[in-house]
Amino acid sequence: MGSVPPSLPVDGSPTGIELLFLGTGTSSSIPYIDCLTAPSNRKPCKTCLSTLTLDGKRNIRRNTSVALRVTGRDQKTTTIVIDVGKTFQAAAAEWFPKYGLRQIDAVLLTHAHADGVYPGGRCKVGNKVD
Ligand SMILES: [Zn+2]
Numbered sequence: 001m002g003s004v005p006p007s008l009p010v011d012g013s014p015t016g017i018e019l020l021f022l023g024t025g026t027s028s029s030i031p032y033i034d035c036l037t038a039p040s041n042r043k044p045c046k047t048c049l050s051t052l053t054l055d056g057k058r059n060i061r062r063n064t065s066v067a068l069r070v071t072g073r074d075q076k077t078t079t080i081v082i083d084v085g086k087t088f089q090a091a092a093a094e095w096f097p098k099y100g101l102r103q104i105d106a107v108l109l110t111h112a113h114a115d116g117v118y119p120g121g122r123c124k125v126g127n128k129v130d
Pocket residue numbers: 031032035045046047048049
């Protein structure tokens with residue numbers, strides 16, 4: 001790991017680490033619009049088409065992203081998000097309230113594509129990240 005955010009435990013020994021998947025999809029996400037709008041003479045994509053059904057909503061996949069929450073011995077919590085691409089705002093809106101995430105202390109970007117960091121995207125979390 002490169003530079004360590006200042007709020008990580010000083011002795012480097014966290015007492016708890018939680019990993020929350022915010023997205024596990026491709027760079028274009030699932031469903032892929034081309035699959036949803038494919039002409040009838042093309043083989044249908046069952047995965048993408050399934051997302052149009054209630055049961056198939058579980059197949060929706062946003063851009064790959066995770067939130068890593070580290071709790072130190074002093075019980076201070078540090079949240080690091082890896083990648084904040086095109087679908088980050090929707091993922092944060094769905095998952096942050098469910099897991100009580102209110103603040104991002106650091107963002108790690110894996111690459112400079114729109115699925116890793118989206119310049120048009122804005123998501124204000126707590127008072128630190130905009
Ligand atoms: Zn598809």
